[in-house]
Amino acid sequence: MKRTMKNLKLKSLLLAAVVAFGFTSCSDDDENGVEEGNAQLTVRMTDAPGDYDQVWVDVQDVMIKAEAEVGEEEGAWESLANVETGRYDLLQLTGGVSQLLADVEIPAGYLDQIRLVLGPDNAVVIDGDEIPMATPSAQQSGLKLNVQKELEAGVSYEYLLDFDVDESVVVTGNSGYILKPVIRMSAMANTGSIVGEVHPNETRSLVKAQNASNTISAYTDEGGNFALHGVPAGTYQVTITPDAETGLEMITEDNVEVEQGEVNDLQTIYLE
Known part of the structure:
Protein backbone atom coordinates (compact mmCIF):
# COMPACT_ATOMS: atom_id res chain seq x y z
CA MET A 1 0.00 0.00 0.00
CA LYS A 2 1.36 3.41 -0.91
CA ARG A 3 1.55 5.84 1.98
CA THR A 4 0.31 9.43 1.76
CA MET A 5 3.27 11.80 1.33
CA LYS A 6 3.51 15.34 2.68
CA ASN A 7 6.35 17.80 2.21
CA LEU A 8 9.44 17.11 4.29
CA LYS A 9 12.26 19.54 4.88
CA LEU A 10 15.63 17.87 4.33
CA LYS A 11 17.62 20.56 6.00
CA SER A 12 21.23 19.52 5.68
CA LEU A 13 23.60 16.75 4.86
CA LEU A 14 26.91 17.25 6.55
CA LEU A 15 30.34 15.80 6.14
CA ALA A 16 32.47 15.67 9.27
CA ALA A 17 35.58 13.92 10.45
CA VAL A 18 35.27 12.61 13.94
CA VAL A 19 35.13 8.95 14.68
CA ALA A 20 31.40 8.28 14.84
CA PHE A 21 28.38 9.29 12.82
CA GLY A 22 25.75 10.84 14.99
CA PHE A 23 22.07 10.18 15.45
CA THR A 24 18.83 11.84 14.41
CA SER A 25 17.45 14.50 16.64
CA CYS A 26 13.72 15.08 16.64
CA SER A 27 11.91 18.26 17.62
CA ASP A 28 8.53 19.67 16.72
CA ASP A 29 7.80 22.55 14.37
CA ASP A 30 6.99 24.93 17.22
CA GLU A 31 10.65 24.75 18.25
CA ASN A 32 12.47 24.79 14.92
CA GLY A 33 10.30 27.05 12.76
CA VAL A 34 9.58 24.43 10.10
CA GLU A 35 6.50 25.35 8.06
CA GLU A 36 3.31 23.41 8.62
CA GLY A 37 3.22 20.26 6.50
CA ASN A 38 7.02 20.12 6.23
CA ALA A 39 9.65 18.15 8.12
CA GLN A 40 13.35 18.88 8.47
CA LEU A 41 16.04 16.26 7.93
CA THR A 42 19.70 16.88 8.69
CA VAL A 43 22.43 14.44 7.66
CA ARG A 44 26.03 14.76 8.75
CA MET A 45 29.07 12.68 7.92
CA THR A 46 32.01 12.22 10.28
CA ASP A 47 35.21 10.23 10.21
CA ALA A 48 36.88 7.63 12.38
CA PRO A 49 40.65 8.07 12.73
CA GLY A 50 43.28 6.51 10.51
CA ASP A 51 47.07 6.69 10.21
CA TYR A 52 47.27 9.28 7.42
CA ASP A 53 48.12 12.98 7.08
CA GLN A 54 45.03 13.59 4.95
CA VAL A 55 42.22 11.51 3.49
CA TRP A 56 40.42 13.12 0.55
CA VAL A 57 37.01 11.88 -0.55
CA ASP A 58 35.25 13.06 -3.71
CA VAL A 59 31.57 13.61 -2.90
CA GLN A 60 29.51 13.89 -6.09
CA ASP A 61 25.92 13.29 -5.03
CA VAL A 62 23.54 12.44 -2.21
CA MET A 63 20.43 10.48 -3.13
CA ILE A 64 17.38 9.20 -1.28
CA LYS A 65 14.91 6.37 -1.85
CA ALA A 66 11.37 6.53 -0.48
CA GLU A 67 8.74 3.80 -0.33
CA ALA A 68 7.88 1.98 -3.57
CA GLU A 69 4.88 3.06 -5.62
CA VAL A 70 1.94 0.68 -5.86
CA GLY A 71 2.83 -2.16 -8.23
CA GLU A 72 6.59 -1.56 -7.99
CA GLU A 73 9.08 -3.71 -6.09
CA GLU A 74 11.09 -0.81 -4.68
CA GLY A 75 11.20 2.97 -4.70
CA ALA A 76 13.16 5.04 -7.19
CA TRP A 77 16.39 6.84 -6.29
CA GLU A 78 16.31 10.64 -6.47
CA SER A 79 19.21 13.09 -6.21
CA LEU A 80 18.85 15.86 -3.67
CA ALA A 81 18.98 19.40 -5.00
CA ASN A 82 21.93 21.73 -4.38
CA VAL A 83 24.31 19.12 -2.97
CA GLU A 84 27.62 20.69 -1.92
CA THR A 85 29.81 18.46 -4.08
CA GLY A 86 33.60 18.51 -3.86
CA ARG A 87 36.69 16.97 -2.29
CA TYR A 88 36.75 16.90 1.49
CA ASP A 89 39.66 16.06 3.78
CA LEU A 90 38.01 13.96 6.45
CA LEU A 91 40.82 14.54 8.92
CA GLN A 92 40.08 18.29 8.95
CA LEU A 93 36.62 17.60 10.34
CA THR A 94 37.51 16.98 13.97
CA GLY A 95 36.38 18.30 17.33
CA GLY A 96 32.73 18.24 16.29
CA VAL A 97 33.22 20.22 13.05
CA SER A 98 30.97 19.21 10.15
CA GLN A 99 30.53 20.11 6.49
CA LEU A 100 27.12 20.90 5.03
CA LEU A 101 26.26 18.78 2.00
CA ALA A 102 22.62 19.60 1.21
CA ASP A 103 19.62 21.66 2.32
CA VAL A 104 16.43 20.74 0.47
CA GLU A 105 12.79 19.75 0.91
CA ILE A 106 11.57 16.22 0.21
CA PRO A 107 8.13 14.62 0.65
CA ALA A 108 7.42 13.49 4.19
CA GLY A 109 6.69 9.81 4.63
CA TYR A 110 8.70 6.62 4.69
CA LEU A 111 12.41 7.13 3.96
CA ASP A 112 14.05 3.84 3.05
CA GLN A 113 17.70 4.64 2.28
CA ILE A 114 20.26 7.38 1.73
CA ARG A 115 22.97 6.89 -0.89
CA LEU A 116 26.32 8.68 -0.77
CA VAL A 117 27.83 8.83 -4.27
CA LEU A 118 31.61 9.19 -4.55
CA GLY A 119 33.67 10.16 -7.58
CA PRO A 120 37.11 8.89 -8.65
CA ASP A 121 39.20 11.75 -7.19
CA ASN A 122 39.97 10.15 -3.81
CA ALA A 123 43.43 10.11 -2.24
CA VAL A 124 45.50 9.68 0.91
CA VAL A 125 48.45 11.85 1.90
CA ILE A 126 51.34 10.12 3.66
CA ASP A 127 54.51 12.01 4.63
CA GLY A 128 53.47 14.82 2.32
CA ASP A 129 52.92 12.62 -0.74
CA GLU A 130 49.41 12.42 -2.21
CA ILE A 131 48.60 8.89 -3.38
CA PRO A 132 45.45 8.31 -5.45
CA MET A 133 43.03 5.68 -4.17
CA ALA A 134 41.39 3.41 -6.69
CA THR A 135 37.63 3.48 -6.22
CA PRO A 136 35.72 0.41 -7.48
CA SER A 137 32.83 1.26 -9.80
CA ALA A 138 30.40 -0.33 -7.35
CA GLN A 139 31.50 2.20 -4.71
CA GLN A 140 31.25 5.13 -7.12
CA SER A 141 27.64 4.18 -7.88
CA GLY A 142 26.84 4.94 -4.27
CA LEU A 143 27.06 3.49 -0.78
CA LYS A 144 23.55 2.64 0.44
CA LEU A 145 22.71 3.42 4.06
CA ASN A 146 19.49 2.17 5.63
CA VAL A 147 17.15 4.67 7.28
CA GLN A 148 13.83 2.77 7.18
CA LYS A 149 11.89 5.35 9.14
CA GLU A 150 8.59 7.20 8.78
CA LEU A 151 9.40 10.92 8.67
CA GLU A 152 6.59 13.07 10.01
CA ALA A 153 5.73 16.54 8.76
CA GLY A 154 6.73 19.28 11.17
CA VAL A 155 9.48 17.21 12.82
CA SER A 156 13.24 17.68 12.47
CA TYR A 157 15.47 14.66 11.92
CA GLU A 158 19.25 14.68 12.05
CA TYR A 159 21.45 11.84 10.82
CA LEU A 160 25.20 11.56 11.19
CA LEU A 161 27.31 9.31 8.96
CA ASP A 162 30.53 7.93 10.46
CA PHE A 163 33.18 7.37 7.80
CA ASP A 164 35.68 4.90 9.28
CA VAL A 165 38.97 5.84 7.62
CA ASP A 166 40.99 2.97 9.04
CA GLU A 167 38.53 0.39 7.69
CA SER A 168 37.75 2.23 4.46
CA VAL A 169 41.30 2.66 3.16
CA VAL A 170 42.61 -0.70 1.96
CA VAL A 171 46.33 -1.22 1.25
CA THR A 172 46.99 -3.42 -1.78
CA GLY A 173 49.94 -5.74 -2.34
CA ASN A 174 51.70 -3.34 -4.72
CA SER A 175 51.77 -0.44 -2.22
CA GLY A 176 48.62 1.03 -3.73
CA TYR A 177 45.40 2.03 -2.00
CA ILE A 178 41.73 1.27 -2.60
CA LEU A 179 38.79 3.16 -1.13
CA LYS A 180 36.05 0.81 0.10
CA PRO A 181 33.91 3.04 2.32
CA VAL A 182 32.79 1.73 5.70
CA ILE A 183 30.16 4.07 7.13
CA ARG A 184 28.01 3.86 10.24
CA MET A 185 24.82 5.92 10.24
CA SER A 186 22.85 6.85 13.32
CA ALA A 187 20.13 9.27 14.39
CA MET A 188 20.98 12.03 16.89
CA ALA A 189 17.79 11.71 18.94
CA ASN A 190 18.56 8.07 19.72
Missing part, protein backbone atom coordinates in the same frame (compact mmCIF):
# COMPACT_ATOMS: atom_id res chain seq x y z
CA THR A 191 22.11 8.69 20.95
CA GLY A 192 24.22 11.03 23.04
CA SER A 193 27.63 12.68 22.82
CA ILE A 194 30.90 12.77 24.75
CA VAL A 195 32.94 15.96 24.53
CA GLY A 196 35.96 17.40 26.28
CA GLU A 197 39.38 18.99 25.96
CA VAL A 198 42.84 17.42 26.21
CA HIS A 199 45.94 19.24 27.52
CA PRO A 200 48.62 19.70 26.42
CA ASN A 201 47.10 20.32 23.00
CA GLU A 202 50.28 20.70 20.94
CA THR A 203 49.87 17.17 19.61
CA ARG A 204 46.90 15.22 18.33
CA SER A 205 45.41 12.60 20.65
CA LEU A 206 43.08 9.72 19.85
CA VAL A 207 39.95 9.60 22.01
CA LYS A 208 38.02 6.32 22.05
CA ALA A 209 34.79 5.34 23.82
CA GLN A 210 34.24 1.61 24.06
CA ASN A 211 31.95 -0.94 25.65
CA ALA A 212 30.94 -4.50 24.78
CA SER A 213 28.73 -3.35 21.90
CA ASN A 214 30.22 -0.15 20.49
CA THR A 215 33.53 1.52 19.70
CA ILE A 216 33.54 5.20 18.71
CA SER A 217 36.63 7.34 18.34
CA ALA A 218 37.88 10.73 17.20
CA TYR A 219 41.04 12.79 17.11
CA THR A 220 41.40 16.06 19.00
CA ASP A 221 41.51 19.23 16.94
CA GLU A 222 44.25 21.89 17.02
CA GLY A 223 42.85 23.26 20.27
CA GLY A 224 42.74 19.85 21.96
CA ASN A 225 38.95 19.62 21.71
CA PHE A 226 37.16 16.38 20.88
CA ALA A 227 33.56 15.35 20.26
CA LEU A 228 32.20 11.82 19.96
CA HIS A 229 28.73 12.03 18.44
CA GLY A 230 26.18 9.31 17.77
CA VAL A 231 27.10 7.35 20.90
CA PRO A 232 24.39 4.84 21.86
CA ALA A 233 23.17 5.19 25.44
CA GLY A 234 25.19 3.14 27.91
CA THR A 235 28.32 3.03 30.05
CA TYR A 236 31.71 3.42 28.37
CA GLN A 237 35.41 3.32 29.04
CA VAL A 238 37.04 6.36 27.43
CA THR A 239 40.75 6.27 26.59
CA ILE A 240 42.89 9.22 25.52
CA THR A 241 46.02 8.13 23.66
CA PRO A 242 48.56 10.85 22.76
CA ASP A 243 51.02 10.57 19.91
CA ALA A 244 53.75 8.10 20.90
CA GLU A 245 56.47 10.66 20.13
CA THR A 246 55.32 12.88 23.00
CA GLY A 247 56.20 10.34 25.68
CA LEU A 248 52.93 11.13 27.45
CA GLU A 249 50.92 8.35 29.05
CA MET A 250 47.51 7.14 27.95
CA ILE A 251 44.66 8.10 30.28
CA THR A 252 41.56 6.01 30.94
CA GLU A 253 38.21 7.33 32.19
CA ASP A 254 35.97 4.52 33.45
CA ASN A 255 32.19 4.42 33.85
CA VAL A 256 31.41 7.30 31.51
CA GLU A 257 27.63 7.44 31.19
CA VAL A 258 25.88 8.40 27.95
CA GLU A 259 22.16 9.18 27.88
CA GLN A 260 19.93 9.54 24.86
CA GLY A 261 19.84 13.13 23.62
CA GLU A 262 22.37 14.32 26.22
CA VAL A 263 25.97 15.57 26.07
CA ASN A 264 28.46 14.30 28.67
CA ASP A 265 31.20 16.92 29.02
CA LEU A 266 34.38 15.40 30.46
CA GLN A 267 35.82 18.93 30.62
CA THR A 268 39.62 19.21 30.64
CA ILE A 269 41.74 16.06 30.75
CA TYR A 270 45.44 16.54 31.54
CA LEU A 271 48.05 14.20 30.07
CA GLU A 272 51.26 13.51 31.99
Whole structure:
Protein backbone atom coordinates (compact mmCIF):
# COMPACT_ATOMS: atom_id res chain seq x y z
CA MET A 1 0.00 0.00 0.00
CA LYS A 2 1.36 3.41 -0.91
CA ARG A 3 1.55 5.84 1.98
CA THR A 4 0.31 9.43 1.76
CA MET A 5 3.27 11.80 1.33
CA LYS A 6 3.51 15.34 2.68
CA ASN A 7 6.35 17.80 2.21
CA LEU A 8 9.44 17.11 4.29
CA LYS A 9 12.26 19.54 4.88
CA LEU A 10 15.63 17.87 4.33
CA LYS A 11 17.62 20.56 6.00
CA SER A 12 21.23 19.52 5.68
CA LEU A 13 23.60 16.75 4.86
CA LEU A 14 26.91 17.25 6.55
CA LEU A 15 30.34 15.80 6.14
CA ALA A 16 32.47 15.67 9.27
CA ALA A 17 35.58 13.92 10.45
CA VAL A 18 35.27 12.61 13.94
CA VAL A 19 35.13 8.95 14.68
CA ALA A 20 31.40 8.28 14.84
CA PHE A 21 28.38 9.29 12.82
CA GLY A 22 25.75 10.84 14.99
CA PHE A 23 22.07 10.18 15.45
CA THR A 24 18.83 11.84 14.41
CA SER A 25 17.45 14.50 16.64
CA CYS A 26 13.72 15.08 16.64
CA SER A 27 11.91 18.26 17.62
CA ASP A 28 8.53 19.67 16.72
CA ASP A 29 7.80 22.55 14.37
CA ASP A 30 6.99 24.93 17.22
CA GLU A 31 10.65 24.75 18.25
CA ASN A 32 12.47 24.79 14.92
CA GLY A 33 10.30 27.05 12.76
CA VAL A 34 9.58 24.43 10.10
CA GLU A 35 6.50 25.35 8.06
CA GLU A 36 3.31 23.41 8.62
CA GLY A 37 3.22 20.26 6.50
CA ASN A 38 7.02 20.12 6.23
CA ALA A 39 9.65 18.15 8.12
CA GLN A 40 13.35 18.88 8.47
CA LEU A 41 16.04 16.26 7.93
CA THR A 42 19.70 16.88 8.69
CA VAL A 43 22.43 14.44 7.66
CA ARG A 44 26.03 14.76 8.75
CA MET A 45 29.07 12.68 7.92
CA THR A 46 32.01 12.22 10.28
CA ASP A 47 35.21 10.23 10.21
CA ALA A 48 36.88 7.63 12.38
CA PRO A 49 40.65 8.07 12.73
CA GLY A 50 43.28 6.51 10.51
CA ASP A 51 47.07 6.69 10.21
CA TYR A 52 47.27 9.28 7.42
CA ASP A 53 48.12 12.98 7.08
CA GLN A 54 45.03 13.59 4.95
CA VAL A 55 42.22 11.51 3.49
CA TRP A 56 40.42 13.12 0.55
CA VAL A 57 37.01 11.88 -0.55
CA ASP A 58 35.25 13.06 -3.71
CA VAL A 59 31.57 13.61 -2.90
CA GLN A 60 29.51 13.89 -6.09
CA ASP A 61 25.92 13.29 -5.03
CA VAL A 62 23.54 12.44 -2.21
CA MET A 63 20.43 10.48 -3.13
CA ILE A 64 17.38 9.20 -1.28
CA LYS A 65 14.91 6.37 -1.85
CA ALA A 66 11.37 6.53 -0.48
CA GLU A 67 8.74 3.80 -0.33
CA ALA A 68 7.88 1.98 -3.57
CA GLU A 69 4.88 3.06 -5.62
CA VAL A 70 1.94 0.68 -5.86
CA GLY A 71 2.83 -2.16 -8.23
CA GLU A 72 6.59 -1.56 -7.99
CA GLU A 73 9.08 -3.71 -6.09
CA GLU A 74 11.09 -0.81 -4.68
CA GLY A 75 11.20 2.97 -4.70
CA ALA A 76 13.16 5.04 -7.19
CA TRP A 77 16.39 6.84 -6.29
CA GLU A 78 16.31 10.64 -6.47
CA SER A 79 19.21 13.09 -6.21
CA LEU A 80 18.85 15.86 -3.67
CA ALA A 81 18.98 19.40 -5.00
CA ASN A 82 21.93 21.73 -4.38
CA VAL A 83 24.31 19.12 -2.97
CA GLU A 84 27.62 20.69 -1.92
CA THR A 85 29.81 18.46 -4.08
CA GLY A 86 33.60 18.51 -3.86
CA ARG A 87 36.69 16.97 -2.29
CA TYR A 88 36.75 16.90 1.49
CA ASP A 89 39.66 16.06 3.78
CA LEU A 90 38.01 13.96 6.45
CA LEU A 91 40.82 14.54 8.92
CA GLN A 92 40.08 18.29 8.95
CA LEU A 93 36.62 17.60 10.34
CA THR A 94 37.51 16.98 13.97
CA GLY A 95 36.38 18.30 17.33
CA GLY A 96 32.73 18.24 16.29
CA VAL A 97 33.22 20.22 13.05
CA SER A 98 30.97 19.21 10.15
CA GLN A 99 30.53 20.11 6.49
CA LEU A 100 27.12 20.90 5.03
CA LEU A 101 26.26 18.78 2.00
CA ALA A 102 22.62 19.60 1.21
CA ASP A 103 19.62 21.66 2.32
CA VAL A 104 16.43 20.74 0.47
CA GLU A 105 12.79 19.75 0.91
CA ILE A 106 11.57 16.22 0.21
CA PRO A 107 8.13 14.62 0.65
CA ALA A 108 7.42 13.49 4.19
CA GLY A 109 6.69 9.81 4.63
CA TYR A 110 8.70 6.62 4.69
CA LEU A 111 12.41 7.13 3.96
CA ASP A 112 14.05 3.84 3.05
CA GLN A 113 17.70 4.64 2.28
CA ILE A 114 20.26 7.38 1.73
CA ARG A 115 22.97 6.89 -0.89
CA LEU A 116 26.32 8.68 -0.77
CA VAL A 117 27.83 8.83 -4.27
CA LEU A 118 31.61 9.19 -4.55
CA GLY A 119 33.67 10.16 -7.58
CA PRO A 120 37.11 8.89 -8.65
CA ASP A 121 39.20 11.75 -7.19
CA ASN A 122 39.97 10.15 -3.81
CA ALA A 123 43.43 10.11 -2.24
CA VAL A 124 45.50 9.68 0.91
CA VAL A 125 48.45 11.85 1.90
CA ILE A 126 51.34 10.12 3.66
CA ASP A 127 54.51 12.01 4.63
CA GLY A 128 53.47 14.82 2.32
CA ASP A 129 52.92 12.62 -0.74
CA GLU A 130 49.41 12.42 -2.21
CA ILE A 131 48.60 8.89 -3.38
CA PRO A 132 45.45 8.31 -5.45
CA MET A 133 43.03 5.68 -4.17
CA ALA A 134 41.39 3.41 -6.69
CA THR A 135 37.63 3.48 -6.22
CA PRO A 136 35.72 0.41 -7.48
CA SER A 137 32.83 1.26 -9.80
CA ALA A 138 30.40 -0.33 -7.35
CA GLN A 139 31.50 2.20 -4.71
CA GLN A 140 31.25 5.13 -7.12
CA SER A 141 27.64 4.18 -7.88
CA GLY A 142 26.84 4.94 -4.27
CA LEU A 143 27.06 3.49 -0.78
CA LYS A 144 23.55 2.64 0.44
CA LEU A 145 22.71 3.42 4.06
CA ASN A 146 19.49 2.17 5.63
CA VAL A 147 17.15 4.67 7.28
CA GLN A 148 13.83 2.77 7.18
CA LYS A 149 11.89 5.35 9.14
CA GLU A 150 8.59 7.20 8.78
CA LEU A 151 9.40 10.92 8.67
CA GLU A 152 6.59 13.07 10.01
CA ALA A 153 5.73 16.54 8.76
CA GLY A 154 6.73 19.28 11.17
CA VAL A 155 9.48 17.21 12.82
CA SER A 156 13.24 17.68 12.47
CA TYR A 157 15.47 14.66 11.92
CA GLU A 158 19.25 14.68 12.05
CA TYR A 159 21.45 11.84 10.82
CA LEU A 160 25.20 11.56 11.19
CA LEU A 161 27.31 9.31 8.96
CA ASP A 162 30.53 7.93 10.46
CA PHE A 163 33.18 7.37 7.80
CA ASP A 164 35.68 4.90 9.28
CA VAL A 165 38.97 5.84 7.62
CA ASP A 166 40.99 2.97 9.04
CA GLU A 167 38.53 0.39 7.69
CA SER A 168 37.75 2.23 4.46
CA VAL A 169 41.30 2.66 3.16
CA VAL A 170 42.61 -0.70 1.96
CA VAL A 171 46.33 -1.22 1.25
CA THR A 172 46.99 -3.42 -1.78
CA GLY A 173 49.94 -5.74 -2.34
CA ASN A 174 51.70 -3.34 -4.72
CA SER A 175 51.77 -0.44 -2.22
CA GLY A 176 48.62 1.03 -3.73
CA TYR A 177 45.40 2.03 -2.00
CA ILE A 178 41.73 1.27 -2.60
CA LEU A 179 38.79 3.16 -1.13
CA LYS A 180 36.05 0.81 0.10
CA PRO A 181 33.91 3.04 2.32
CA VAL A 182 32.79 1.73 5.70
CA ILE A 183 30.16 4.07 7.13
CA ARG A 184 28.01 3.86 10.24
CA MET A 185 24.82 5.92 10.24
CA SER A 186 22.85 6.85 13.32
CA ALA A 187 20.13 9.27 14.39
CA MET A 188 20.98 12.03 16.89
CA ALA A 189 17.79 11.71 18.94
CA ASN A 190 18.56 8.07 19.72
CA THR A 191 22.11 8.69 20.95
CA GLY A 192 24.22 11.03 23.04
CA SER A 193 27.63 12.68 22.82
CA ILE A 194 30.90 12.77 24.75
CA VAL A 195 32.94 15.96 24.53
CA GLY A 196 35.96 17.40 26.28
CA GLU A 197 39.38 18.99 25.96
CA VAL A 198 42.84 17.42 26.21
CA HIS A 199 45.94 19.24 27.52
CA PRO A 200 48.62 19.70 26.42
CA ASN A 201 47.10 20.32 23.00
CA GLU A 202 50.28 20.70 20.94
CA THR A 203 49.87 17.17 19.61
CA ARG A 204 46.90 15.22 18.33
CA SER A 205 45.41 12.60 20.65
CA LEU A 206 43.08 9.72 19.85
CA VAL A 207 39.95 9.60 22.01
CA LYS A 208 38.02 6.32 22.05
CA ALA A 209 34.79 5.34 23.82
CA GLN A 210 34.24 1.61 24.06
CA ASN A 211 31.95 -0.94 25.65
CA ALA A 212 30.94 -4.50 24.78
CA SER A 213 28.73 -3.35 21.90
CA ASN A 214 30.22 -0.15 20.49
CA THR A 215 33.53 1.52 19.70
CA ILE A 216 33.54 5.20 18.71
CA SER A 217 36.63 7.34 18.34
CA ALA A 218 37.88 10.73 17.20
CA TYR A 219 41.04 12.79 17.11
CA THR A 220 41.40 16.06 19.00
CA ASP A 221 41.51 19.23 16.94
CA GLU A 222 44.25 21.89 17.02
CA GLY A 223 42.85 23.26 20.27
CA GLY A 224 42.74 19.85 21.96
CA ASN A 225 38.95 19.62 21.71
CA PHE A 226 37.16 16.38 20.88
CA ALA A 227 33.56 15.35 20.26
CA LEU A 228 32.20 11.82 19.96
CA HIS A 229 28.73 12.03 18.44
CA GLY A 230 26.18 9.31 17.77
CA VAL A 231 27.10 7.35 20.90
CA PRO A 232 24.39 4.84 21.86
CA ALA A 233 23.17 5.19 25.44
CA GLY A 234 25.19 3.14 27.91
CA THR A 235 28.32 3.03 30.05
CA TYR A 236 31.71 3.42 28.37
CA GLN A 237 35.41 3.32 29.04
CA VAL A 238 37.04 6.36 27.43
CA THR A 239 40.75 6.27 26.59
CA ILE A 240 42.89 9.22 25.52
CA THR A 241 46.02 8.13 23.66
CA PRO A 242 48.56 10.85 22.76
CA ASP A 243 51.02 10.57 19.91
CA ALA A 244 53.75 8.10 20.90
CA GLU A 245 56.47 10.66 20.13
CA THR A 246 55.32 12.88 23.00
CA GLY A 247 56.20 10.34 25.68
CA LEU A 248 52.93 11.13 27.45
CA GLU A 249 50.92 8.35 29.05
CA MET A 250 47.51 7.14 27.95
CA ILE A 251 44.66 8.10 30.28
CA THR A 252 41.56 6.01 30.94
CA GLU A 253 38.21 7.33 32.19
CA ASP A 254 35.97 4.52 33.45
CA ASN A 255 32.19 4.42 33.85
CA VAL A 256 31.41 7.30 31.51
CA GLU A 257 27.63 7.44 31.19
CA VAL A 258 25.88 8.40 27.95
CA GLU A 259 22.16 9.18 27.88
CA GLN A 260 19.93 9.54 24.86
CA GLY A 261 19.84 13.13 23.62
CA GLU A 262 22.37 14.32 26.22
CA VAL A 263 25.97 15.57 26.07
CA ASN A 264 28.46 14.30 28.67
CA ASP A 265 31.20 16.92 29.02
CA LEU A 266 34.38 15.40 30.46
CA GLN A 267 35.82 18.93 30.62
CA THR A 268 39.62 19.21 30.64
CA ILE A 269 41.74 16.06 30.75
CA TYR A 270 45.44 16.54 31.54
CA LEU A 271 48.05 14.20 30.07
CA GLU A 272 51.26 13.51 31.99
